[in-house]
Amino acid sequence: MKLHIDFPRLRRDLTELGAIGRTAEGGVSRPSFSEADMRARRWLLDRIAAAGLAARVDAAGNIFARLGGDGPAVMVGSHLDTVPNGGTLDGALGVLAGLECLRRIRELGLPLRHPLELVAFTDEEGRFGGFFGSYALTGALTPGDIPGIKDTQGERIVDVMARHGLDAMQAPSARRDPAEIRAYVELHIEQGPVLEANRVPIGLVEAIVGIHRIGVTFHGRADHAGTTPIPDRKDALLGAADLIRRGRDLVLAEGTPASRLTVGVVQVKPGVANIVPAEVFLTYELREVSAEMLRELAAESRALIAEVAEAAGLTASVETILDIPPVPLADAVKDAILAATKELGCAYMRLSAMAGHDAQVIGRVAPAGMIFVSSKDGRSHSPLEFTADDEIERGANVLLLTLHRLAADGGS
Amino acid sequence: MKLHIDFPRLRRDLTELGAIGRTAEGGVSRPSFSEADMRARRWLLDRIAAAGLAARVDAAGNIFARLGGDGPAVMVGSHLDTVPNGGTLDGALGVLAGLECLRRIRELGLPLRHPLELVAFTDEEGRFGGFFGSYALTGALTPGDIPGIKDTQGERIVDVMARHGLDAMQAPSARRDPAEIRAYVELHIEQGPVLEANRVPIGLVEAIVGIHRIGVTFHGRADHAGTTPIPDRKDALLGAADLIRRGRDLVLAEGTPASRLTVGVVQVKPGVANIVPAEVFLTYELREVSAEMLRELAAESRALIAEVAEAAGLTASVETILDIPPVPLADAVKDAILAATKELGCAYMRLSAMAGHDAQVIGRVAPAGMIFVSSKDGRSHSPLEFTADDEIERGANVLLLTLHRLAADGGS
Numbered sequence: 001m002k003l004h005i006d007f008p009r010l011r012r013d014l015t016e017l018g019a020i021g022r023t024a025e026g027g028v029s030r031p032s033f034s035e036a037d038m039r040a041r042r043w044l045l046d047r048i049a050a051a052g053l054a055a056r057v058d059a060a061g062n063i064f065a066r067l068g069g070d071g072p073a074v075m076v077g078s079h080l081d082t083v084p085n086g087g088t089l090d091g092a093l094g095v096l097a098g099l100e101c102l103r104r105i106r107e108l109g110l111p112l113r114h115p116l117e118l119v120a121f122t123d124e125e126g127r128f129g130g131f132f133g134s135y136a137l138t139g140a141l142t143p144g145d146i147p148g149i150k151d152t153q154g155e156r157i158v159d160v161m162a163r164h165g166l167d168a169m170q171a172p173s174a175r176r177d178p179a180e181i182r183a184y185v186e187l188h189i190e191q192g193p194v195l196e197a198n199r200v201p202i203g204l205v206e207a208i209v210g211i212h213r214i215g216v217t218f219h220g221r222a223d224h225a226g227t228t229p230i231p232d233r234k235d236a237l238l239g240a241a242d243l244i245r246r247g248r249d250l251v252l253a254e255g256t257p258a259s260r261l262t263v264g265v266v267q268v269k270p271g272v273a274n275i276v277p278a279e280v281f282l283t284y285e286l287r288e289v290s291a292e293m294l295r296e297l298a299a300e301s302r303a304l305i306a307e308v309a310e311a312a313g314l315t316a317s318v319e320t321i322l323d324i325p326p327v328p329l330a331d332a333v334k335d336a337i338l339a340a341t342k343e344l345g346c347a348y349m350r351l352s353a354m355a356g357h358d359a360q361v362i363g364r365v366a367p368a369g370m371i372f373v374s375s376k377d378g379r380s381h382s383p384l385e386f387t388a389d390d391e392i393e394r395g396a397n398v399l400l401l402t403l404h405r406l407a408a409d410g411g412s
Numbered sequence: 413m414k415l416h417i418d419f420p421r422l423r424r425d426l427t428e429l430g431a432i433g434r435t436a437e438g439g440v441s442r443p444s445f446s447e448a449d450m451r452a453r454r455w456l457l458d459r460i461a462a463a464g465l466a467a468r469v470d471a472a473g474n475i476f477a478r479l480g481g482d483g484p485a486v487m488v489g490s491h492l493d494t495v496p497n498g499g500t501l502d503g504a505l506g507v508l509a510g511l512e513c514l515r516r517i518r519e520l521g522l523p524l525r526h527p528l529e530l531v532a533f534t535d536e537e538g539r540f541g542g543f544f545g546s547y548a549l550t551g552a553l554t555p556g557d558i559p560g561i562k563d564t565q566g567e568r569i570v571d572v573m574a575r576h577g578l579d580a581m582q583a584p585s586a587r588r589d590p591a592e593i594r595a596y597v598e599l600h601i602e603q604g605p606v607l608e609a610n611r612v613p614i615g616l617v618e619a620i621v622g623i624h625r626i627g628v629t630f631h632g633r634a635d636h637a638g639t640t641p642i643p644d645r646k647d648a649l650l651g652a653a654d655l656i657r658r659g660r661d662l663v664l665a666e667g668t669p670a671s672r673l674t675v676g677v678v679q680v681k682p683g684v685a686n687i688v689p690a691e692v693f694l695t696y697e698l699r700e701v702s703a704e705m706l707r708e709l710a711a712e713s714r715a716l717i718a719e720v721a722e723a724a725g726l727t728a729s730v731e732t733i734l735d736i737p738p739v740p741l742a743d744a745v746k747d748a749i750l751a752a753t754k755e756l757g758c759a760y761m762r763l764s765a766m767a768g769h770d771a772q773v774i775g776r777v778a779p780a781g782m783i784f785v786s787s788k789d790g791r792s793h794s795p796l797e798f799t800a801d802d803e804i805e806r807g808a809n810v811l812l813l814t815l816h817r818l819a820a821d822g823g824s
Contacts, residue, residue: 084682126686152683192639209638213685222497224793225674226621226699226766227604230664237656237675244653252642262637263649264685266678266692270496271564273625273676273695273733274538274768275793280678283685287638321685354638356686380636381687 002343003108005400007393010100013047014392017080017096018088027085027383031151032123032132033061033160040080044095044120051103053118058174060136061122061166067102068115072182074407076101076399077119079358081127087189087385089392093373094187095120097396101403114182114407121358128157129321134361136174143172152265181366183333183406186359187399188370189387193378194351201394202341202348203372204334208360209258209353210294210326213285215319216243216305220312222270222278234313237268237277242308247284247301255297258352260287283321289352291326327360333369333406340401346394355380371398414755415520417812419805422512426804429455429492429508430500439497439795443563444535444544445473445572452492456507456532463515465530470586472548473534473578479514480527484594486819488513488811489531491770493539499601499797501804505785506599507532509808513815526594526819533770540569541733546773548586555584564677593778595745595818598771599811600782601799605790606763613806614753614760615784616746620772621670621765622738624710625697627731628655628717632724634682634690646725649680649689654720659696662716667709670764672699695733701764703738739772745781745818752813758806767792783810 020043021028021036030036044063048055053065063080066073078094098118105116122133128149135141146168149157161168190196195203220236244263251261265283284301288294302318309316341348351372353360359368373395376386432455433440433448442448456475460467465477475492478485490506510530517528534545540561547553558580561569573580602608607615632648656675663673674697681691696713700706714730721728753760763784765772771780785807788798 083684083687126684130686190639191636211638222794223791224603224767225676225697226623226672226768227602227787227790227792228672229669230660230672237678238660241653241656244649245657248642248650257641260638260640260642262686262688264637264680264687264689265683266649266680268676268678271677272495272538273697274542274674275495275676276674277676285637285685355636356638375639378639380639382634 003400003404005100005104005396010096010396011389013096013099014088014092017043017092021082023085023383025085025383028082028088029084030080030082031084031127032081032125033164037081038164044080047099051099052106053102060133060171060174061161062133062137062174063120065099065102065118066115067106068112071114072180073115073117074182074403075117075119075184076403077121078186078188079121079124081123081125083125083381085383086381087383089189089385089387090191090380091124093189093392097187097399100396101400104400105404110404110408112407116403116407124358127151130356131358131361132157134358136171137176138361138365139175140361141172143169146171178365181362184359184362184366184368185333185399185402186357186370187395188357188372189375189380189385190372191355191375191380195349195372195374196376196378198349200347200349201374201391202346202398203351204337204348205329205353205370205372206350207289207326207328207352208357208363209287209289209355210291211285211287211322211324211356212294212298213283213322215321216282216284217317218280218309219315220278223276225274225276228276233276235276236280236314239309239312239314239316240266240280240282242312243305246304246308250300250304251297254300255288256290256293258289258354259293259297260354261285287354289326294326324356324360327363329363329369330367332367336402336405337369337371337398339405340398343401344397371395371402415812415816417512417516417808422508422808423801425459425508425511426500426504429504433494435497435795437497437795440494440500441496442492442494443496443539444493444537445576449493450576456492459511463511464518465514472545472583472586473573474545474549474586475532477511477514477530478527479518480524483526484592485527485529486594486815487529487531487596488815489533490598490600491533491536493535493537495537495793497795498793499795501601501797501799502603502792503536505601505804509599509811512808513812516812517816522816522820524819528815528819536770539563542768543770543773544569546770548583549588550773550777551587552773553584555581558583590777593774596771596774596778596780597745597811597814598769598782599807600769600784601787601792601797602784603767603787603792607761607784607786608788608790610761612759612761613786613803614758614810615763616749616760617741617765617782617784618762619701619738619740619764620769620775621699621701621767622703622706623697623699623734623736623768624706625695625734627733628694628696629729630692630721631727632690635688637686637688640688645688647688648692648726651720651724651726651728652678652692652694654724655717658716658720659713662712663709666712667700668702668705670701670766671705671709672766673697699766701738706738736768736772739775741775741781742779744779748814748817749781749783749810751817752810755813756809783807783814
């Protein structure tokens with residue numbers, strides 16, 4: 001009989017964690033460092049201890065559990081935080097399946113040539129911009145950035161972490177030498193429709209989408225809604241409306257089928273019905289698998305912002321919030337995933353990851369790979385997120401064989 | 413020497429009231445029933461008492477001071493509340509000039525044939541939708557509406573008034589028999605550029621603009637910003653963007669030069685950068701002096717909302733927030749204002765009021781009139797709101813002579 005995980009145990013873990021931050025709509029709200037996220041973190045530390053593993057929390061709030069001795073580790077993980085009213089699997093599956101793999105390998109007493117290390121990264125989803133933990137781990141977080149990192153309510157990460165006894169300014173010290181990371185593997189739901197449409201259970205991720213997220217502020221003038229004639233106004237919202245429509249048209253016309261544009265945040269000041277908007281802030285997020293196309297769409301979008309601002313008599317300012325180039329994944333990890341699917345005799349297909357993942361941050365400094373399981377109707381970041389138990393089990397078993405292959409059989 | 417107000421005394425009152433709710437930008441924030449508004453109310457009650465007048469607060473929170481005996485009164489007033497970071501004169505001028513007129517007439521011992529009554533109305537500016545006080549006074553407020561009246565933060569007027577010891581459900585009992593109102597006169601800054609551009613100090617208001625304000629909600633679907641291809645989305649923000657741009661084009665093409673459209677509030681749910689907006693609420697406010705044109709623009713706008721929603725794969729729901737028909741002002745009051753300007757030998761011009769005023773609510777049940785003084789650069793609802801002292805003094809003297817004419821000389 002092949003090596004396999006204890007699925008009922010993983011299922012119990014998923015159900016218990018899924019109850020933390022549960023919303024009335026049946027989703028989960030665990031933004032990073034929220035009360036629910038803190039409860040999830042304490043719960044995970046308990047589960048790690050119960051598995052007989054040593055837990056560690058670094059200066060960025062990343063949680064680790066390690067199995068085996070010294071030397072470069074084969075890492076496995078994902079994140080505990082969620083978007084507001086998100087699903088129970090996005091992030092949680094990768095952490096808990098990783099924990100189950102370490103637990104199983106430990107209880108079977110399988111010999112390891114390289115240590116295994118579980119990680120749950122801080123703020124993948126972006127309450128504070130995203131990837132705080134994986135940036136810190138890879139040295140991409142600079143101390144100068146930290147005081148300016150805020151959530152959309154204006155709360156500083158420095159103040160929020162301090163309330164939980166953590167010093168955000170120390171987060172850069174969480175950096176690990178890339179040579180300590182032999183490989184990083186992340187199991188995740190696809191969050192898209194491809195696997196389901198092709199009736200294939202496992203996705204072998206070839207590359208992870210790049211994200212170029214900017215904050216755009218249009219500056220106009222507050223005028224009285226009655227007394228100022230329409231042509232005399234400097235309506236900041238008009239620039240925003242034109243950008244939302246024309247940005248979409250631009251990306252559809254100039255991009256590839258994999259190009260994405262999302263405006264998800266709009267804030268209007270002063271925000272009352274009888275005053276012409278003086279200032280509008282919005283987030284403008286581009287995604288692409290081709291680095292060249294992403295750069296091109298970003299440049300054309302900036303030209304469009306200037307154009308719509310001028311046409312409406314406004315000025316516009318642009319700040320870069322996220323700029324993550326697309327990342328091809330490592331052949332060594334992809335080969336191990338491929339061998340695992342063959343050993344299990346399950347079908348797979350190659351695809352790109354259109355969502356951002358910690359794997360793409362780690363993948364810039366160390367060999368990284370991702371395994372996808374299918375998402376019902378492609379739904380994610382929603383209470384409707386769902387993956388059937390047998391697909392979760394199959395994905396976790398591919399992860400187990402992949403990790404075992406990388407940690408037990410690997411060379412050097 | 414002609415009858416005139418004590419300008420230094422009025423100036424002191426304006427300065428003192430302008431310090432209540434002062435903002436860092438030099439504006440004033442006194443939304444109705446805010447802490448600043450409550451302080452302004454207490455200050456006014458003190459000033460009324462200091463003038464030797466009897467104050468009264470009705471069930472809607474309207475503040476009154478009366479001079480003279482029984483019988484239908486000549487009313488004068490405006491409002492104390494302001495928009496967030498508004499100016500020091502919008503509303504305050506009408507209340508304080510009215511108070512000064514009563515004080516002056518009282519101290520000169522001028523005989524009155526009809527009583528004078530000062531009023532400061534609750535929530536003209538619209539934290540709770542606008543005109544709460546004048547609606548209550550004229551019987552336009554129905555008990556069934558009150559529990560649903562909320563501010564943009566979702567705070568119910570019932571709860572907010574209760575914190576100040578007032579029972580909002582009793583507000584309809586503030587209704588006065590229209591026969592008790594012999595006339596209503598309101599002095600106000602123009603809030604527009606017409607008087608200044610024409611170098612005329614006094615505006616004789618012919619009619620007050622009608623306002624049709626609706627709340628529009630576009631309903632789409634929350635999708636992941638990366639995994640859902642753009643053509644497959646139901647992006648609620650796209651419908652909103654198209655309505656903002658095309659609504660403006662519609663009003664410019666089909667309306668008159670006096671037509672206004674303002675979208676001042678936009679709320680996006682869930683409102684995070686990496687989720688396609690599932691729901692967008694916005695306010696859509698039309699203004700017109702012609703009742704027929706206002707009805708026409710409202711009907712065409714509703715058709716446009718349905719059209720942009722369908723084109724973006726959304727559904728839309730529409731609620732009416734305000735529906736105030738344009739109001740022509742009363743000849744008897746206009747004649748009195750005209751006579752006052754002649755007595756003072758000052759130039760005047762006839763114009764329309766493009767902002768909403770309590771005078772238009774009162775004007776539906778009783779004879780109402782308005783006097784305008786000029787606004788520098790037409791600015792209002794802004795810290796930049798400004799009218800020179802000599803213009804304020806002239807306007808207050810026109811008000812004094814108008815009130816004296818209506819209360820002392822009037823027939824019947």
